[in-house]
Amino acid sequence: MSLESFNKLVKLTARAFYDDITAKGDNQPKSGRSDNRGIAVVVLDALTRRQWVREEDLAKDLKLHLKQLRRTLRFFEEEKLVTRDHRKETAKGAKAYSAAVAATADSLPGREGEEKIKLHTHSYCCLDYAQIHDVVRYRLHRMRKKLKDELDNKNTVQEYVCPKCGKRYNALDAIRLISFEDDGFHCESCNTELVAESDKLASQDIGDGDDNARRRRREKLRDLLQKLEVELKPLTDILHRVKDLEAPDYGTLQAWELRASAVARASNSDPNANDSSRSGMSGTPMPFLGETKIEVAFSGVEEKEIKAESAPLKQLPPWMIKEGMNLTNEQRGVVMQESNADGTSLSMDDQKDEKKLINQEVDDKKKLQEEYFKAYYEALLQQQRAQEATNIKEDPSIDNFPTDADPSNSRKRQREDDEEGDVEWEEETPAPVETFKVDLNVEAAEPSGDDEDDDGIDWEEG
Amino acid sequence: MFFHIVLERNMQLHPRHFGRELREKLVSKLMKDVEGTCSGRHGFVVAITGIEDIGKGIIRDGTGFVTFPVKYLCVVFRPFKGEILEATVTMVNKMGFFAEAGPVQIFVSNHVKIQKDSEVRLKIIGTRVNATEIFCIGTIKDDFLGVISDPAGS
Structure with missing residues (x-):
C-alpha cells in the first residue's frame, strides 16, 4: 500500500532532478536528432511499474537501444536510485527469472524454447526505494543548506585558489599561506599569490566591500531559495507522506526470485515448476530456504486459509495506521470493529508477509473461539448442575439460557466482555447451541466444521 | 572554553635534584614543561593549579633518571566551533x-576595513586541530559581533 506513494516519489524525483539528463557523454556534441533528454524520466517511470527486471527485456519494452539503457541505468546506479545485479547464466538459467516474472506479472511469456549452453551475462535492475528516499532527502537538504548558508554568509569557509596551478585552499589553511615578503597568501607549491574564490551560486561582483553588489547578490539568493521551495513543494509533500511508511523492498535478485517463485508455487500448487527452473540455474544451489515461517497446525486450517484469503481486509490497529497510507474505511476501523481483540503481536514487519498474517488471524480467531466455547460450556454445565433436581439432561432449554438471572450466566458474560468487549457474540449465542446438543458431555469441545465456518464469517462482518 | 581538569604526565627527573626539595623541583619542572603547550585533545594548558598525586618513581637503567607519574590539576583553554570570543x-x-584570543589564532x-590592534568580538566557525x-577561523557577520574598541579611540 506504500508502493503507490513511493512510486509517486520516484516519478516526481525523476522529473525534478533528472529531466535534462542525457544518456550521452558530455563530450559528444548534441544534435537535434540524438538529443535524448527525458530518457531518464522514461526509464525511471518504467521501473516503477516493475520489480526486478532483466535489462534486455526493459530495453525491448521501452524500444530503446540496450546500450543506451545501460548507460542510463549505470548513471542511476551511481546516483543510488537503482540496484543492479549481474550474473552469468545459461539461456536456460534465465528461466528462473522468467518463472519469477511470470508469477508477478503473468503477461510475460516464459522463454522456454531456447536452450543454449553458452553462458551469457545478464543484468537485472530494480528500484531501491528506501535508498531513493534517503537520497532525495539528502539532496534537498544539501540544496537548502547551501543556499541558506550562502544567504546568511554563515558557516561558509572562504576558499582560495591558485591561478597558476589550480591548487585549492580554504581559510583553515590561512596560517600556512601567509608569506613573509608581503601579507598576501601564496601558493605552497608555486608561490603564486592566491585569489579568493568567488561564490559559486550567485555571480559575485568584484569588490566585496561594495554594499550594492552584496545586496543584489542576497536578493538573488533569496529568490533562488524561494523558487526552490515553491517548485519542489510536491516533492517535499510526498516525502513527508512517505516518511513513516515502510519502503517497498524487493530484496536481492536471488531472494526476490525465490520469493516470487514460492508465491507462484503456493498459488498454482505446482511444485514442479520451481524445481525444474532451479536445477537449470548455473552454479551451486542457493542455501536460501525461504523466509522462516511458524505455522500452528489446527485441523481444518487448510480450508480456512483459502477462505480467509478472499475475506475482506482486516482492520489495522490505530498505531499501525499512519498518514499517507491507502486504506479502506474498514481497515481504518470506521465501523469500530475490533477484529484483533487482544492485539497479539501484530508487528509491523508482518505487514508484508500476508500469508503469515492470515494464519495468525485464523489462529487468533480460533483461540478466541476456543476460549469462548470453553467459557460457554462451563457456564452451561454449571447451569445444568443447578437444574439437576429436575434432571433434564438432554435438553437445556433455549428459553432460560439468556436470562441474566442466572449467576453463572452473568459470570460468563462478564468474562466474555473482558475478552473481546464485543456485543456481537451475545447475539450469536443461539448458534452453537445446536452443536452443544450433539456432544453435551464434552467440556470445551472443538466445534464442528460447519458451525465454525458460520462463526468465522459472522465475526468478519460484525 | 576553559576547563579545569586533571591531567597526568610522566616526569623524568635528574638524580642531582634528589634531596629535600625533590618535590618542589618536580613541580617547577612540570610547570616549565607543560604551561603554554597545546594538545589537540585538551587545548592550551593555561596554568597548573595544583598537584593531585605524585606516584612512585622508577629508576631508569643506565641513566639514573627517575620517572614519576604526576597527576596535576590545570586550566586548559579549548576553542570550539560556534563559540564567541573576544580577540585582538x-x-x-x-x-x-x-x-x-590568548594563545589561539583566528x-x-x-574583512579588510579593520585596524590592527583593535578588539573584535567574533564567532568561531571552524577549527583545525592537530596534535x-x-x-x-571566525566570522564577525552576526548579531552583536564586530569591533568593540578601536585603538584610535583609546
Whole structure:
C-alpha cells in the first residue's frame, strides 16, 4: 500500500532532478536528432511499474537501444536510485527469472524454447526505494543548506585558489599561506599569490566591500531559495507522506526470485515448476530456504486459509495506521470493529508477509473461539448442575439460557466482555447451541466444521 | 572554553635534584614543561593549579633518571566551533585579518576595513586541530559581533 506513494516519489524525483539528463557523454556534441533528454524520466517511470527486471527485456519494452539503457541505468546506479545485479547464466538459467516474472506479472511469456549452453551475462535492475528516499532527502537538504548558508554568509569557509596551478585552499589553511615578503597568501607549491574564490551560486561582483553588489547578490539568493521551495513543494509533500511508511523492498535478485517463485508455487500448487527452473540455474544451489515461517497446525486450517484469503481486509490497529497510507474505511476501523481483540503481536514487519498474517488471524480467531466455547460450556454445565433436581439432561432449554438471572450466566458474560468487549457474540449465542446438543458431555469441545465456518464469517462482518 | 581538569604526565627527573626539595623541583619542572603547550585533545594548558598525586618513581637503567607519574590539576583553554570570543587583531591583509584570543589564532576572511590592534568580538566557525596546534577561523557577520574598541579611540 506504500508502493503507490513511493512510486509517486520516484516519478516526481525523476522529473525534478533528472529531466535534462542525457544518456550521452558530455563530450559528444548534441544534435537535434540524438538529443535524448527525458530518457531518464522514461526509464525511471518504467521501473516503477516493475520489480526486478532483466535489462534486455526493459530495453525491448521501452524500444530503446540496450546500450543506451545501460548507460542510463549505470548513471542511476551511481546516483543510488537503482540496484543492479549481474550474473552469468545459461539461456536456460534465465528461466528462473522468467518463472519469477511470470508469477508477478503473468503477461510475460516464459522463454522456454531456447536452450543454449553458452553462458551469457545478464543484468537485472530494480528500484531501491528506501535508498531513493534517503537520497532525495539528502539532496534537498544539501540544496537548502547551501543556499541558506550562502544567504546568511554563515558557516561558509572562504576558499582560495591558485591561478597558476589550480591548487585549492580554504581559510583553515590561512596560517600556512601567509608569506613573509608581503601579507598576501601564496601558493605552497608555486608561490603564486592566491585569489579568493568567488561564490559559486550567485555571480559575485568584484569588490566585496561594495554594499550594492552584496545586496543584489542576497536578493538573488533569496529568490533562488524561494523558487526552490515553491517548485519542489510536491516533492517535499510526498516525502513527508512517505516518511513513516515502510519502503517497498524487493530484496536481492536471488531472494526476490525465490520469493516470487514460492508465491507462484503456493498459488498454482505446482511444485514442479520451481524445481525444474532451479536445477537449470548455473552454479551451486542457493542455501536460501525461504523466509522462516511458524505455522500452528489446527485441523481444518487448510480450508480456512483459502477462505480467509478472499475475506475482506482486516482492520489495522490505530498505531499501525499512519498518514499517507491507502486504506479502506474498514481497515481504518470506521465501523469500530475490533477484529484483533487482544492485539497479539501484530508487528509491523508482518505487514508484508500476508500469508503469515492470515494464519495468525485464523489462529487468533480460533483461540478466541476456543476460549469462548470453553467459557460457554462451563457456564452451561454449571447451569445444568443447578437444574439437576429436575434432571433434564438432554435438553437445556433455549428459553432460560439468556436470562441474566442466572449467576453463572452473568459470570460468563462478564468474562466474555473482558475478552473481546464485543456485543456481537451475545447475539450469536443461539448458534452453537445446536452443536452443544450433539456432544453435551464434552467440556470445551472443538466445534464442528460447519458451525465454525458460520462463526468465522459472522465475526468478519460484525 | 576553559576547563579545569586533571591531567597526568610522566616526569623524568635528574638524580642531582634528589634531596629535600625533590618535590618542589618536580613541580617547577612540570610547570616549565607543560604551561603554554597545546594538545589537540585538551587545548592550551593555561596554568597548573595544583598537584593531585605524585606516584612512585622508577629508576631508569643506565641513566639514573627517575620517572614519576604526576597527576596535576590545570586550566586548559579549548576553542570550539560556534563559540564567541573576544580577540585582538594582529594582522590585516587583503584577504581578511588575523586575531589572537590568548594563545589561539583566528583568521576572519573578507574583512579588510579593520585596524590592527583593535578588539573584535567574533564567532568561531571552524577549527583545525592537530596534535600540537589549534587554528580557528571566525566570522564577525552576526548579531552583536564586530569591533568593540578601536585603538584610535583609546
